[in-house]
Amino acid sequence: MAAFRPFSSLLVGGNTRQLLAKRGAAHFNFQPSDAPKEYGDVRQKMNLCQAVNNAMDIAMDTDPSAVLFGEDVAFGGVFRCSIGLKDKYGADRVFNTPLCEQGIAGFGIGLAVAGSTAIAEIQFGDYIFPAYDQLVNEAAKYRYRSGGLFECGKLTVRATWGAVGHGALYHSQCPEANFTHTPGVKVVIPRGPTQAKGLLLSCIRDDNPTIFFEPKILYRLAAEEVPVGDFMIPLSKAETVRKGKDVTIVSWGTQVHVCLEAAQLAQEKLGVSAEVIDLQTIQPWDEDHVVESVKRTGRLIVSHEAPKTSGFGAEIAATIQDRCFLHLESPVNRSCGWDTPFPHVYEPFYLPTVWRVFDSIKKTVKY
Amino acid sequence: MLSVLSKGFKPAANSTVAAATTVTSTRLASTNDVNFTVQSYKLHKLDNGPKTSVTLNRTDALDFYRKMQVIRRMESAAGNLYKEKKIRGFCHLYSGQEACAVGMKAAMTEGDAVITAYRCHGWTYLLGSTTTQILAELTGRIAGNVYGKGGSMHMYEKNFYGGNGIVGAQQPLGAGVAFAMKYRNQKNVCLTLYGDGAANQGQLFEATNMAKLWGLPVIFICENNGFGMGTPIERASASTDYYTRGDYVPGIWVDGMDILAVREALRWSKEYCDAGKGPLMLEMATYRYHGHSMSDPGTSYRTRDEIQNVRKTRDPITGFKDRVVTSGLVTEDELKEIDKDVRKEVEEAVKIATTDGVLPPEALYADIYANTATQEIRGATIDETVKQPFKTTTEVLKSIGRL
Numbered sequence: 001m002a003a004f005r006p007f008s009s010l011l012v013g014g015n016t017r018q019l020l021a022k023r024g025a026a027h028f029n030f031q032p033s034d035a036p037k038e039y040g041d042v043r044q045k046m047n048l049c050q051a052v053n054n055a056m057d058i059a060m061d062t063d064p065s066a067v068l069f070g071e072d073v074a075f076g077g078v079f080r081c082s083i084g085l086k087d088k089y090g091a092d093r094v095f096n097t098p099l100c101e102q103g104i105a106g107f108g109i110g111l112a113v114a115g116s117t118a119i120a121e122i123q124f125g126d127y128i129f130p131a132y133d134q135l136v137n138e139a140a141k142y143r144y145r146s147g148g149l150f151e152c153g154k155l156t157v158r159a160t161w162g163a164v165g166h167g168a169l170y171h172s173q174c175p176e177a178n179f180t181h182t183p184g185v186k187v188v189i190p191r192g193p194t195q196a197k198g199l200l201l202s203c204i205r206d207d208n209p210t211i212f213f214e215p216k217i218l219y220r221l222a223a224e225e226v227p228v229g230d231f232m233i234p235l236s237k238a239e240t241v242r243k244g245k246d247v248t249i250v251s252w253g254t255q256v257h258v259c260l261e262a263a264q265l266a267q268e269k270l271g272v273s274a275e276v277i278d279l280q281t282i283q284p285w286d287e288d289h290v291v292e293s294v295k296r297t298g299r300l301i302v303s304h305e306a307p308k309t310s311g312f313g314a315e316i317a318a319t320i321q322d323r324c325f326l327h328l329e330s331p332v333n334r335s336c337g338w339d340t341p342f343p344h345v346y347e348p349f350y351l352p353t354v355w356r357v358f359d360s361i362k363k364t365v366k367y
Numbered sequence: 368m369l370s371v372l373s374k375g376f377k378p379a380a381n382s383t384v385a386a387a388t389t390v391t392s393t394r395l396a397s398t399n400d401v402n403f404t405v406q407s408y409k410l411h412k413l414d415n416g417p418k419t420s421v422t423l424n425r426t427d428a429l430d431f432y433r434k435m436q437v438i439r440r441m442e443s444a445a446g447n448l449y450k451e452k453k454i455r456g457f458c459h460l461y462s463g464q465e466a467c468a469v470g471m472k473a474a475m476t477e478g479d480a481v482i483t484a485y486r487c488h489g490w491t492y493l494l495g496s497t498t499t500q501i502l503a504e505l506t507g508r509i510a511g512n513v514y515g516k517g518g519s520m521h522m523y524e525k526n527f528y529g530g531n532g533i534v535g536a537q538q539p540l541g542a543g544v545a546f547a548m549k550y551r552n553q554k555n556v557c558l559t560l561y562g563d564g565a566a567n568q569g570q571l572f573e574a575t576n577m578a579k580l581w582g583l584p585v586i587f588i589c590e591n592n593g594f595g596m597g598t599p600i601e602r603a604s605a606s607t608d609y610y611t612r613g614d615y616v617p618g619i620w621v622d623g624m625d626i627l628a629v630r631e632a633l634r635w636s637k638e639y640c641d642a643g644k645g646p647l648m649l650e651m652a653t654y655r656y657h658g659h660s661m662s663d664p665g666t667s668y669r670t671r672d673e674i675q676n677v678r679k680t681r682d683p684i685t686g687f688k689d690r691v692v693t694s695g696l697v698t699e700d701e702l703k704e705i706d707k708d709v710r711k712e713v714e715e716a717v718k719i720a721t722t723d724g725v726l727p728p729e730a731l732y733a734d735i736y737a738n739t740a741t742q743e744i745r746g747a748t749i750d751e752t753v754k755q756p757f758k759t760t761t762e763v764l765k766s767i768g769r770l
Contacts, residue, residue, distance in 0.1 A: 072597045098567035098603040099534050099595050126653060127533060130568070166455030168518045170532030338731065344456075344518040345507035346731040 006328035026165065026217060027351055028257040032224035033241065035194045040227035049219040051193035051226050052081045052158070055200040056119060058230050063117050066204070068094045070104060070121025070158075077121055079160060079219055080255035105131035105157065109139050112152035112209070119204060122159040124201050125213055126170040131157075132178070139209040140184030153207035158200070161189065162254050162305055163351055168344040174253070174337075179211055180283040180315065186210040186235060187282040191256040192218065193226045198233030199280060206235060215254040238286035240293065244275030247299040247364055248314060251292055252279045255303050255352065262357035269358075272365050281310055290316065291323050298329035299367075301360045303352050308336035330367030335360040392694040400424045401694045405628035409620035411611040411648075415618055417635035421627045427690045431473065431626055433705045435465040435684045438489040441498045441659075445488065445505055449661045451722055454505045457519045459485040461657040466683035467590050468493055470629025471558060474637060478553055480526045480544050482537045483560040483565045486590075486655075487522050487530030490560075494527035498713055502720035509769055510723040514760055516523045516730065535561065535568025538587070542574045543586035545645070556584045556640045558633075564595025566609050575613045578646040586636050587613060592655040597668045610650035613650045623651030654681065683714065728762045729755060 046054060063300045068089075070083055074096045076083035080184045097104050101122055108120035122128045124166035128135070135157065143151035163172050179187050186208050190196035196214065203210035237347070240289055241256060251259045256278045263274035275293055279285055294300045300320050302313035317332040343350050390713045393402040400422045440462040444624060449458045461468070464486065473494040475481075483490055488501050496512045504511030504522055512522045520530040528544060531537040541559025548555045565591050578585045586703050589609040593600055600607045610618035621632040654677045658665030665674070674692065691697050732742050732755045742755040757763045764770035 006666050071595075075597060078596070078662065094600060099564040100569060102569050103567075130533070130535070130570070164456075166457075168456055168532075169521060171457060296655045340731055340735055343516070343731055344521075345515045345725055346728060349728045349731050352528075 022040045030222040031257050035227050039231040040229035043225040044228050046193050046226040047223040048193045048196050049081050051197040055197040059204045065089050066117035068119045069097050071123050073121050101127050103133035109152045110156050112155035115152045116310045120157045125159045125161040125175050126173045128159050128269050136182045140182045152209050155209040156203045160187040160216035162215045165215045169285040172342040176282050189213045191278050192222050193224050202232040202235050236281045236284050238289040239278045241278050241341045242276040244273040245274045246294040248275045248297045249301045250277045251303045261354045265358050266361045294324045295327045301333045303335040305337050307339045308334050309339045311336050330364045333360045333364045401696050406622040411618035413617045415672045417631045423632045428696045434469045436709045444713050444717050458661045460657040461489040463488045464653045466626040467623045467651045469625040471633045473630045474633035478555040480557040482528040482541045484531045486521050489538035491522040496523035498716040499719045504715045506720045508723035509726050510719050514726050527680050535565040535570045538571045539574040542578045542585050554641045560588045563591040575616050579616050584640040584645040589650045592653050596659040598757040613648035616646050616648045618648040620650045624681045729757050733760045735756050
């Protein structure tokens with residue numbers, strides 16, 4: 001074994017100083033998408049924050065029972081996603097709550113079960129844990145435990161999510177897998193403004209309680225032409241964002257852009273054609289879509305920002321080995337966050353960067 | 368007037384002038400100590416409370432002034448470093464609330480514990496960290512209080528169980544710390560702090576119930592600065608009398624802008640808890656000058672005039688300075704000397720906080736579990752695979768000669 005060297009240099013062939021000097025920059029390049037024609041011809045440049053705002057605007061406009069609440073949302077929320085909505089729809093429909101996540105979730109469930117469309121904002125995904133009991137034990141099981149007499153399908157919980165460059169332990173986490181272990185709730189994560197709008201509208205109008213995680217680093221950074229009309233992107237449908245034939249990469253949220261970059265790099269450096277799939281809905285997920293792709297390519301990499309162990313990648317890997325065993329040319333690879341708390345100064349090392357995904361591609365193809 | 372003041376110092380016109388007139392000082396003939404009268408307390412389910420007549424000696428006067436100035440200046444430096452993008456992420460400043468922390472610390476005795484939430488820089492300093500350690504923690508450097516691994520909100524010291532990044536999460540922890548004290552027959556208290564925003568978290572009510580049920584020496588302290596993030600207290604709390612919100616837990620309202628009132632309230636509360644009568648719930652009526660965090664300019668939900676008015680009429684440092692100088696306890700020159708020292712101290716701290724190195728990446732895997740299993744890290748090629756050599760941050764620090 002080689003003598004000890006700082007493992008950062010081993011990982012990326014660079015040095016710590018360079019990496020840390022880059023801390024201000026995003027770890028990926030946003031790749032805009034072109035929305036299908038059927039979502040509408042009239043388009044406007046929006047960032048993800050504006051797209052979320054636009055979706056909520058449409059939801060409130062088309063559904064007089066829809067209300068929006070959360071910490072400081074009346075004047076826009078800390079990320080300004082709900083800006084202008086109180087002025088437009090009134091203080092009885094867009095209002096601030098006290099700082100009490102469990103209360104916000106439980107209140108939203110009550111509202112929804114009584115027939116109102118409830119859009120609740122949890123300021124950071126990291127703060128969703130005080131509300132965990134309400135979401136897992138109340139929201140997810142209401143329909144089941146009442147034999148279908150009651151349900152809170154009109155509840156949508158929005159929460160910001162993921163790495164932001166400097167968020168440290170409690171402003172960066174990706175808690176999607178915590179909720180995918182709970183039948184009864186849906187978990188959705190968009191990769192850009194168009195998806196944010198179409199998927200959020202689907203979540204709000206879906207007959208099940210949904211948790212919609214918004215990659216906060218994309219709020220301002222991701223901008224593209226978004227159809228201005230009312231359109232919905234179906235839940236539980238994955239989207240192939242790059243066609244390929246040698247290896248399938250499944251991801252969601254911000255990480256899709258990292259994977260796209262790694263796929264491009266693999267094409268240039270290794271001549272490997274990688275297919276990239278944006279899962280979009282994490283639970284219930286589009287198994288068939290991924291299975292079809294893996295049967296073609298024979299290889300799968302799952303990549304997510306959350307820690308590897310018990311991340312949703314584990315579920316995908318297990319399903320794929322079950323359904324595609326005889327098609328696989330190599331073991332399913334997971335390129336994920338390390339199994340550490342979300343670190344403060346070490347964010348550049350923690351994240352499954354382009355280089356780590358690239359390494360996974362190489363390893364998988366040359367197995 | 369009291370009712371106006373109790374609303375977290377929504378700066379109603381002239382409120383502060385009236386408060387100032389209640390303060391009188393008398394020099395005691397026999398000693399160098401001076402007597403001051405502080406604003407009355409409000410009591411909840413208590414027959415008697417802290418004294419309104421308090422004594423201050425010269426040494427303490429200089430010490431309190433210095434500590435409040437250090438916190439003020441350190442927070443300004445943190446604000447500037449943030450604007451220069453040398454502090455990234457989150458940063459919540461304590462400016463305006465100095466009298467709370469310094470006053471409480473003055474009444475603490477050996478072994479007393481503190482746990483708080485976001486606004487923890489001042490407390491970290493008072494419990495033993497240097498300004499360098501705090502600013503370097505914010506910039507993520509090795510010289511930081513926890514070597515840059517925590518950053519904003521995550522700072523710790525002996526008997527200081529930390530800032531906390533989750534609103535309200537610290538409240539039941541404080542009750543647990545107090546239970547340990549009681550179990551060990553310590554004559555100590557755990558100061559459990561939270562803001563007016565976190566006062567609405569359900570965990571507080573779970574914690575106060577346990578604390579009262581088991582008679583724990585915990586003092587729940589609501590630092591009411593008037594705003595939970597951007598929402599004024601009246602719009603977030605059905606009752607803004609935070610000192611009464613423990614229901615069966617007796618409470619005291621304290622003028623949190625007056626260090627002497629705070630110190631006396633804490634002294635009294637400690638005695639009360641030491642006699643086995645805890646818990647207690649205190650409300651410190653105070654004010655924050657900056658926004659909730661650095662991304663909040665702090666002016667969209669209140670006017671600049673409001674902030675200026677508090678600065679002019681209720682500032683905890685200026686108010687204290689006037690009183691100790693007017694009473695002849697210390698001279699203006701002595702305070703100027705302190706100002707100079709403090710400025711130098713903070714300038715030097717900034718220098719280190721912006722130039723010191725960053726803990727090597729090996730520390731990413733250190734301290735996840737006790738005896739973290741050794742991780743294999745694959746290099747750019749497979750023969751460059753190494754075993755992560757350190758289990759604890761301490762080992763990493765030793766390897767680079769920083770411990």
